[in-house]
Amino acid sequence: MQTTVRIERYADQGRCVGHIDGRVVFVRFALPGELVQVKLDEPYDREDRFWTGEVVAVEEASDDRVQPTWPLAGPLAQGGGVGGADLVHVSLEGQLRWKSALIKEQMRRMGHQDLADVPVERVESDLALGGLNWRTRIELIADEQGRPSMRRRGTHERVAIKDMPLASKALLAVAAELGLWQSSYEPGAQLRLAVPEPWGIDTASADQEALVKAVGDDYAFTVGGQLRAGSAVLREQVGMADGIHDYQVGSQGFWQVHRQAPEVLGSHLMELVDRVCGASKPRSIWDLYSGAGLFTLPLAAQAQDSSKVLSIEGNKIAAKQAHANLQAAGFGDVVARGGDVARVLSTNLPKRLSHPELIVLDPPRAGAKAKVCRLMAESKARNIIYIACDPTSLARDTAILTELGYGLTDIRAFDIYPMTHHVETVALFTRKLPDRSQAGRR
Numbered sequence: 001m002q003t004t005v006r007i008e009r010y011a012d013q014g015r016c017v018g019h020i021d022g023r024v025v026f027v028r029f030a031l032p033g034e035l036v037q038v039k040l041d042e043p044y045d046r047e048d049r050f051w052t053g054e055v056v057a058v059e060e061a062s063d064d065r066v067q068p069t070w071p072l073a074g075p076l077a078q079g080g081g082v083g084g085a086d087l088v089h090v091s092l093e094g095q096l097r098w099k100s101a102l103i104k105e106q107m108r109r110m111g112h113q114d115l116a117d118v119p120v121e122r123v124e125s126d127l128a129l130g131g132l133n134w135r136t137r138i139e140l141i142a143d144e145q146g147r148p149s150m151r152r153r154g155t156h157e158r159v160a161i162k163d164m165p166l167a168s169k170a171l172l173a174v175a176a177e178l179g180l181w182q183s184s185y186e187p188g189a190q191l192r193l194a195v196p197e198p199w200g201i202d203t204a205s206a207d208q209e210a211l212v213k214a215v216g217d218d219y220a221f222t223v224g225g226q227l228r229a230g231s232a233v234l235r236e237q238v239g240m241a242d243g244i245h246d247y248q249v250g251s252q253g254f255w256q257v258h259r260q261a262p263e264v265l266g267s268h269l270m271e272l273v274d275r276v277c278g279a280s281k282p283r284s285i286w287d288l289y290s291g292a293g294l295f296t297l298p299l300a301a302q303a304q305d306s307s308k309v310l311s312i313e314g315n316k317i318a319a320k321q322a323h324a325n326l327q328a329a330g331f332g333d334v335v336a337r338g339g340d341v342a343r344v345l346s347t348n349l350p351k352r353l354s355h356p357e358l359i360v361l362d363p364p365r366a367g368a369k370a371k372v373c374r375l376m377a378e379s380k381a382r383n384i385i386y387i388a389c390d391p392t393s394l395a396r397d398t399a400i401l402t403e404l405g406y407g408l409t410d411i412r413a414f415d416i417y418p419m420t421h422h423v424e425t426v427a428l429f430t431r432k433l434p435d436r437s438q439a440g441r442r
């Protein structure tokens with residue numbers, strides 16, 4: 001079924017909202033204010049609370065609308081549908097406006113916070129690159145003929161991929177060198193290429209040969225989880241105000257995907273730590289959902305005593321790597337625990353770790369949820385810095401943390417996922433009431 005809809009406002013997951021005969025419809029590839037022809041997703045004759053659909057034609061366009069620079073990721077009606085860039089129809093400025101509006105709306109509706117605008121800050125180099133060339137990791141599936149492919153939305157059709165405009169220039173150089181786009185693989189196999197951004201070279205202007213040389217063997221190409229080329233363990237370097245931190249990361253493990261995200265988030269985090277702790281260094285710190293220790297290393301370096309730093313990570317390999325990265329950096333006394341955050345925090349922690357002054361958490365998309373929020377509040381930490389990749393989960397957890405006695409005292413947002421609806425938000429929560437039981441300790 002196809003019908004005309006006036007689009008009203010932004011919604012989550014890269015969609016906008018309109019109404020058809022009083023029923024809510026979430027529309028992909030739309031923008032507020034537009035009059036669009038929408039094809040509804042099937043089945044649309046059910047008595048659902050809402051329908052979903054996609055723009056097939058634009059009758060009145062928003063000023064923020066642009067021609068997709070990666071048409072394959074655009075609307076199905078324009079030959080797109082492969083996903084991965086659901087805001088590809090929006091100008092770069094418009095993408096920032098979209099994400100900013102969404103953070104404000106989710107924080108109002110679910111977090112019960114009446115915020116002034118939260119401007120979304122662009123990673124410096126993204127403007128010159130038109131919001132492309134930022135991914136240091138890509139994943140594809142080999143189609144039935146063995147070609148690298150992506151699935152077309154709403155179909156079983158696989159589209160052979162010969163380029164990936166969101167991939168970093170270094171990654172594309174390695175892919176070309178490996179002949180990744182022309183090679184054939186076992187049908188159905190997952191293909192993953194990870195290329196840490198090389199240092200000491202202007203990756204935006206360097207040619208393929210120079211990029212491949214700069215990368216060396218610091219990349220991993222895996223097929224069905226098995227290493228085909230490169231190294232099983234990758235080396236990542238991140239520059240922050242206190243110097244360069246070195247990390248080893250498993251080829252399959254989590255690492256921030258945008259070339260500059262580790263630096264942008266790490267630098268902002270450490271600025272916040274400086275601000276809340278002032279001249280006195282933090283006495284005890286928790287780094288929850290630590291991954292391979294991206295934030296644990298600078299936090300340990302900043303702590304008064306690194307033996308009073310606790311990191312927790314659920315993925316076994318990442319937890320091991322966090323431990324190894326801390327050892328290599330001279331912080332072997334940090335307590336790096338593997339396991340579920342809620343479970344580890346519910347165990348008897350050594351006394352020196354049980355009442356952190358500062359908590360940093362960077363949970364997966366689902367957020368921290370009530371139990372972890374409660375355990376954090378019970379620790380009586382003065383400040384909590386929450387790094388969130390989903391503003392909706394952050395808003396939900398904000399409502400819980402404010403109920404538990406914390407106030408939202410700072411919030412900033414970073415566009416480390418251009419061309420997509422994703423956005424990273426960093427929120428600082430401060431305990432509202434002075435806690436008498438802590439008075440003797442300080």
Ligand SMILES: C[S@@+](CC[C@H](N)C(=O)[O-])C[C@H]1O[C@@H](n2cnc3c(N)ncnc32)[C@H](O)[C@@H]1O
Nearest residue numbers: 254289290291294313314315340341362363364
């Ligand atoms: C968004 S990543 C952040 C990692 C790290 N802070 C970084 O920026 O590299 C979230 C991490 O949480 C871990 N994780 C997910 N659920 C978890 C849980 N219930 N308990 C502990 N760790 C968990 C994942 O394995 C992942 O490494």
